[in-house]
Amino acid sequence: MTIELRVLRPSEWDDWFGKLLLAFGGVEEPQEERELWGSLTEHERSIGAWDGDDCVGTAGAFSFGVSVPGGAMVPAAGVTMVSVAATHRRRGVLTSMMRRQLDDVRRWGEPLAVLTASEPEIYGRFGYGIATQQMSAQIDTVRGRITAPQGADAVRLRFAEVADVAAECEAVYVRGIGSRPGMLARKPGWERLPLLDPPAERDGASPMQCVVAEREGEIVGFVRFHNKPEWEAGGPSGTIRLRHIEALDPVTYAVLWRFLFDIDLTVRVVVRNRPVDDPLLHLVNDVRKLEVRVRDGLFVRLVDLGAALEARTYRTPVDVVFDVDDAFCPWNAGRWRLTGDSKGASCKRTEDDVDLALSVRELGAAYLGGVSLAALAGAGRVRELRQGALAEASSAFISDVAPWLPHGF
Structure with a gap:
């Protein structure tokens, strides 16, 4: 069998992306999401593996800057859309794509490659180390509460149409990029990603809602969420599903969380991705009401x-x-x-x-400062x-x- 690796041609994207979806189960993505990924794909930084006319492997690399300790933004290849057809497993296709890709990243002069993994055990052998973690939580907002911090009265909250304040919310996000290692500086177009809201993925919840926090007329924070009304024999048991929360200062951040806790007819907030040292852990009156779980986040390869x-x-x-x-x-x-x-x-x-x-895997894990070399030595x-x-x-x-x-x- 001869497999040809080549740079993705724009005319091949639909086939290439379709084979990626097939490798991940074959479920079609909503059209608006597919169109967004099509516009974000950097064809000259993407490769396909071809067996004759059949695409049997995919791999791409977005252009990012990654924030590192000290605040610098380091050029990085955001490895993405990696797949191998089920018919071509264990034939060296993935290894050949990883080899080609890292050679390309070196040639591009980018010191880092980063990725998120569907199966974490795959990428260690290519030198990627788990450098960040993310916290998820299911929060009991009936027994849990957040006390208003000093200065809360100066923060005004109001509902806003998601699209109407998209630019202002993106500006808040961008101002916070250097506040933690691991955050991404992105090319234009990526601001559309957090606005995706296909009805098929709401699971009975509302369209995405947005509340902005203002101080002296300036937007200093925001929260986007879905509200899923539910009822039991004893009364309402609705769920708030958090999408995004950002604030420029601790008081605003606390006020936004207090708002989420106080929404009528709801009993819980579900959070999918927050830092493992999120201030929320110290804002809530009883940390046991958070039901925290931690999993891997960003993999780093030097x-x-x-x-x-x-x-x-x-x-x-x-x-x-x-x-x-x-x-x-x-x-x-x-x-x-x-x-x-x-x-x-x-x-x-x-x-x-x-x-x-x-x-190099251990250096990648320790690079952003979240994993200690002492723990790896242990x-x-x-x-x-x-x-x-x-x-x-x-x-x-x-x-x-x-x-x-x-x-x-």
């Missing part, structure tokens, strides 16, 4: 190891030599000396004695060869706030 480690800052001074194993991208393998602090960093090749031995994935080096590096890599990916791609 494509240009030196450039990536130099692009971020470090919480405490660090001077360590890594011996890095990277069989899939061998240009990263070997010894690197990282020196840095909160003002900047240098990462260069060296022949000095090794302090820590690890694979799992046997980092080896300390100089006493004290592990504590030094682990402390330096950690971020003050948990990294977070606000949305998938």
